[in-house]
Amino acid sequence: METLGHLAHGFSVAFSPMNLLWCLIGTTLGTAIGVLPGLGPALTIALLLPITYQVAPEASFILFAGIYYGAMYGGSTTSILLNTPGESATIVTALEGNKMARSGRGGAALATSAIGSFVAGTIGTLGVAFLAPVVVKFALAFGPAEYFSLMVLAFITVSAVLGSSSVRGLTSLFIGFVIGMIGVDLQTGQPRFTFGTNELLDGVDVIIAAVGLFAVGETLYMASRRYAGKDEIVPLKGSLYMTAAEWGRSWKAWLRGAAIGFPIGAMPAGGAEIPTFLSYAIEKKLSKHKEEFGTVGAIEGVAGPEAANNASAAGVLVPMLTLGLPTSATAAIMLSAFQSYGINPGPLLLTTQADLVWGLIASLFIANVILVILNLPLIGLWVRLLKIPAPQLYAGILVFATVGTYGISQSPIDLVILYLLGAAGFLMRRFDFPTAPVIIGMILGPLAETQFRRAMTISNGDWSVFYTHKLSLVLLILAFIGLAGPHIWAFIEHRRRRGPEHVPGDA
Amino acid sequence: MSTSDQQPAPTRLAMPELLIGIGLLACAGAVAWQTLVIPVSPLYSKVGPTVFPYLTMTGMIVLSLLLIVAALRGGWQPQEEKDTPTDWKAMGIVVAGLVANLVLIHPLGFTAASVVMFVLICYAFGSRHTLRDALTGLVLALAAYFGFARALGVNIGAGFIENQLNTVIDAIIATLRG
Numbered sequence: 284m285e286t287l288g289h290l291a292h293g294f295s296v297a298f299s300p301m302n303l304l305w306c307l308i309g310t311t312l313g314t315a316i317g318v319l320p321g322l323g324p325a326l327t328i329a330l331l332l333p334i335t336y337q338v339a340p341e342a343s344f345i346l347f348a349g350i351y352y353g354a355m356y357g358g359s360t361t362s363i364l365l366n367t368p369g370e371s372a373t374i375v376t377a378l379e380g381n382k383m384a385r386s387g388r389g390g391a392a393l394a395t396s397a398i399g400s401f402v403a404g405t406i407g408t409l410g411v412a413f414l415a416p417v418v419v420k421f422a423l424a425f426g427p428a429e430y431f432s433l434m435v436l437a438f439i440t441v442s443a444v445l446g447s448s449s450v451r452g453l454t455s456l457f458i459g460f461v462i463g464m465i466g467v468d469l470q471t472g473q474p475r476f477t478f479g480t481n482e483l484l485d486g487v488d489v490i491i492a493a494v495g496l497f498a499v500g501e502t503l504y505m506a507s508r509r510y511a512g513k514d515e516i517v518p519l520k521g522s523l524y525m526t527a528a529e530w531g532r533s534w535k536a537w538l539r540g541a542a543i544g545f546p547i548g549a550m551p552a553g554g555a556e557i558p559t560f561l562s563y564a565i566e567k568k569l570s571k572h573k574e575e576f577g578t579v580g581a582i583e584g585v586a587g588p589e590a591a592n593n594a595s596a597a598g599v600l601v602p603m604l605t606l607g608l609p610t611s612a613t614a615a616i617m618l619s620a621f622q623s624y625g626i627n628p629g630p631l632l633l634t635t636q637a638d639l640v641w642g643l644i645a646s647l648f649i650a651n652v653i654l655v656i657l658n659l660p661l662i663g664l665w666v667r668l669l670k671i672p673a674p675q676l677y678a679g680i681l682v683f684a685t686v687g688t689y690g691i692s693q694s695p696i697d698l699v700i701l702y703l704l705g706a707a708g709f710l711m712r713r714f715d716f717p718t719a720p721v722i723i724g725m726i727l728g729p730l731a732e733t734q735f736r737r738a739m740t741i742s743n744g745d746w747s748v749f750y751t752h753k754l755s756l757v758l759l760i761l762a763f764i765g766l767a768g769p770h771i772w773a774f775i776e777h778r779r780r781r782g783p784e785h786v787p788g789d790a
Numbered sequence: 791m792s793t794s795d796q797q798p799a800p801t802r803l804a805m806p807e808l809l810i811g812i813g814l815l816a817c818a819g820a821v822a823w824q825t826l827v828i829p830v831s832p833l834y835s836k837v838g839p840t841v842f843p844y845l846t847m848t849g850m851i852v853l854s855l856l857l858i859v860a861a862l863r864g865g866w867q868p869q870e871e872k873d874t875p876t877d878w879k880a881m882g883i884v885v886a887g888l889v890a891n892l893v894l895i896h897p898l899g900f901t902a903a904s905v906v907m908f909v910l911i912c913y914a915f916g917s918r919h920t921l922r923d924a925l926t927g928l929v930l931a932l933a934a935y936f937g938f939a940r941a942l943g944v945n946i947g948a949g950f951i952e953n954q955l956n957t958v959i960d961a962i963i964a965t966l967r968g
Contacts, residue, residue, distance in 0.1 A: 333942045448866065454814060454853045460846045461821055468839040471831065475839060476824045499888070506880040506914050674915035675923070678887075678908040679930050685891060685904060686934045690946045698892045705888075714810055714867065732842045739837040 286413055293641030297649055302345050305338075306646050309346040310653045313353020317360070318665045320367050321501050321680060324354035325612040325722065329493035330687040332616070335623040340639050345646040347617055352404060352650045355593050356658045359396040360665055363389060363585070364517050372555030372596075375563045375588040382580030384517040391525050393662055395533045395582055396589040398525075401655040402534075403541035403590035407597025408647040410545045411604075415633060415640075418605040422630040425606075427738035428748045432758035433551060433608065434731040439762040440552035441610055442720040449766065451716045458707070459724020462487050469729075470736060482696045487704075489619045490687050492725055493612070495701045496718045498684040500708020502677045507713070516669050523659060525582075533586040536566050540590025548598020551608055552765075555595045562591035597647070604628055604640060607730065612719040615726040804865025811857035818850035883914035899949010904931035 296302065316322040328347050335343050355372075362373040363380035376396060383392040425433070442452035465476040466486025477483040525533065543565070544558040566587040567576050575581035602608040607628035609615040621628050626636060633640050658665070688701045711718055742748040750756045825843040860866055887910030894903035908927030909920055917923055935952060 331942075337942060450853055450856045450860070451866070453849070454857065457846055457849050457853060458817075460842075461817070461850075464843060464846070468828075471839050473828050473830075473839045475828055475843065476821070478824065502911070503881055503884055506884045506911075507876045507878075508874055509877045509880050509916065672917070674912040674917035675926055677915060678911035678923070678927065681888070681891075681911060682904045682908060682927070682930055682934055683938070685895070685900065685907070686938055686946055689895060689900065690942075693946065695892055695896060698895070702888050702892070710810065713871065714807065715871070728842075735842065736837045744837065 286416060289637065289641045290412055290645060292637070293643075293645030294648075296341060296638050296642030297345065297645035302342060302642065302646065303649070305342045305346045306349050306649050307653060309349020310353040310650050310657060313350035314357040314654065314657055314665060315353075315668060316350070317354035317357020318668045319357075319671065319676065320361060320365070321498075321505065321677060323497060323613075324351050325493055325616055325719075326497040327354075328613060328616050328620070329490045329497075330683060332490055332620055332623065333687075333690060335620050340621075340624045340626065340636070341642045343620060344617070344639060344643045347620065348643055348647055349650045349653075351596065351613055351617075352593075352647065353654055353657075355404075355596050356397060356400050356654045357665065359400070359585075359589055359592075360393060360658070360662070361669065363392045363396065364519065364666065365515075365669060366517075372559055372592045374556075375559040376585055376592070378563070379576065379580045379582075379584030381517065382578065383582065383585065384519075384580075386579040388580065388582075389517060389519050390523040391529050391582060392580065392585050393519075394523050394525050394659060395529065395586045397655055397658040399533065399537040399540065399586045399590040400593040400658075401651050402537045403544060403592075403594040404597060404651045404654075405648065406538075406541040407545045407548070407594035408644060408651065410549065410594070411597055411600050411647070412644050414549060414601050415605050415644075418601060419630045419633055422606055425630070425754075426752070427734045427741065428752050428755045429758065430606075431731055431734040431738055432749060432755040432762070433606065434727060434734065436758045436762040436765070437551045437602075437608055437610055437727070438724070438731070439765045440550075441554065441723055442717070444552065444765045444769070447715060449769070451714075452720055455711065455716050455718065455720040456724040459721040460728040462492060462721070463725040463728040464732075470733070480696075482694065487700060487725075488691055488697075489616060489722070489726060490691060491697055491701050492704055493616060493722055494684045494687050495704025496708035496711070496721060498680050499701060499705025500712055500718070502681055503705060503709040504712040505673070505677060507709070516666075519662070519666055523662065529582050532570075532572070532582050536562075536583040536586035537590040539565060540587040540592075541594040544591035544594030544596075545598045548595030549601040550598075551602050551606070551610060554610065555592050558591040558595045559588040562587040604632060604643075605630060607632075609723060609727060612722040615723045619726055802864050804861045804867070807861035807865035807867065808858060811854050811861050814850060814854035814857060818847050818854060821847045821850060880914045880916075884911055887911045887914065897949075899952050900946045901928070901931040901935055901951045902949055904934070 297306070312327065313324060316324065316327045327350055331343075331346070331350075334346070358373045359376050359380065361367060362377035363384050366377050366381040380392045380396065383389060438456055442456040443449035461476065463486075465483055466474070467484055468475050474484055540558075540562045543562050544555070547558045547561075548555070563584055566581075566583040567573065570576065570581060570583050572581055572583075576584055599609075599611055599614050602610060603614045603618065605628075607618065607621075609618045618628060626632070626639075684701070685698070688697050691697055708718060710716075711721075738748050739746075748755070749759060821843060825840050825847060828840050828843070830838045830840055887907040890910060891903045891907040894906060905924055905927040908930065909923050912923040912927075913920065932951075932955070935946065936955075
């Protein structure tokens, strides 16, 4: 059991007093931003990226991972008490959780989601520890062509398969590609997409893109929608302790949720929507209390999806650490933190940066323990955060957005780019374009281009490498199925539904 | 699937969505223009710095055409979005706050510019306690400046307020060190 030895070493890194302190800061901050509507882990980690110039990699990744896990815990509190899902992954939690809060069982809903998050987060982190070395053995056989095809598959799944429309998802992704290409081409030194300006030679910083899309765009959108209905905070009633019956109904849902969430998160597709919706559907089907779903709120409908959400968040770390493949906006920003240290995540990361990787995984176990303590006995504190009025909240977010952006190079041009991206973010929000693919395209696009050019250089300009290599071909076929499959399926369904009278020769 | 069984509503051109599609097509045009001006060395003629831009441009053209087709067929906005009127006045004030920040940050420094922006955005979101907002903004901006910027080692624009406080802090530190 090699992994256990590595884990023991990881705990020795994570248990240093300074790293414990970083973990505590990260989890506290993560819970806070998870609770506050309008702030998410991607934005927060982007704003904190300058810390990579100040502290060791272990410290900043322990901080970032704490924020990442903490935001999951905090987000469920907001969903349950405010019925405003902060992110797509907690939509399902709001369905039953808010119903439970309205019928006076908010305490039990918060308890099952926090303990479920702990159980699933711990299972998911164990999954990362044991699966990562296996994936590494597999990934060592990858050449540039396979990497490129794998990235194509990830591009398709994060933008076209998840979300409401593949055209709009891919549009976001391509906008990300363009932003990612701005600046000096690293292989030939030629400036690209700079419109002749010197300011754009260094490219657009990921901080500016994330802050523009997530903070400025979000603020403009919320300002434009003041006529839309307001959500009310449901006051927290009932004890935080679950009854024996509630425990009995929760624990199986937690385990099922974790079993669904982790594998889906660990695939190079990522995304927490599918596992949470899947878990919700399964719990609804298996429940002995079907009448509670959608009426007074069923505890299984909170326990399962919350567990699935946290397990898939852990799963996302597997492709990120072993293949350098981020499948969520937060993971993409963490990847840019690796780049800022000059570290390239990939199959060699686990051996060359053993302290960092195993220290990070160990700190995730500690983060889970801290988070369940922060989120159960101290829940009252976080509920108070929900009472920050919207005007001051959004104005404050923009003050921090300015710090993060203007601090990069004290250039007003950066603020201009920030506001332009904010305007784009507003339009995307208003017209239902997903924003995460922009960040993923911006970070992963240049990496895909590098692998593409490497593969083409090795093959002497022969495009066939991408389909003569078996593994690469399989990945490209999977990507094609991901893109075309749903349309073909809908077409077949449509024809079957219309019946044979429209196509007489076909029957 | 109940909606698909009903008689489809008469297709109507959706103007905002059409503009989005045309805007994306214009972006693809800008990508093409900027790709043409990338100087390509003959050494890299096989897979030079322009191959990926051209692939991206092709993708954007296809996607913008698909968006335009969707717009001609009635657009994709959910009904709820269409039913919510846009509060242009609130948005305008937020934009004014952002522009004020952009214009003032260099001459006045980060804190003063942030206070102006903070007050304007609070006003846009319906707050009418301007003086209280200004004080909140001042405290938050100073906290951001000293807590965040100095702790992270980020250098953000110091103006009159920051310089005065920096002098005071340095003096205190000097006194404490004896």
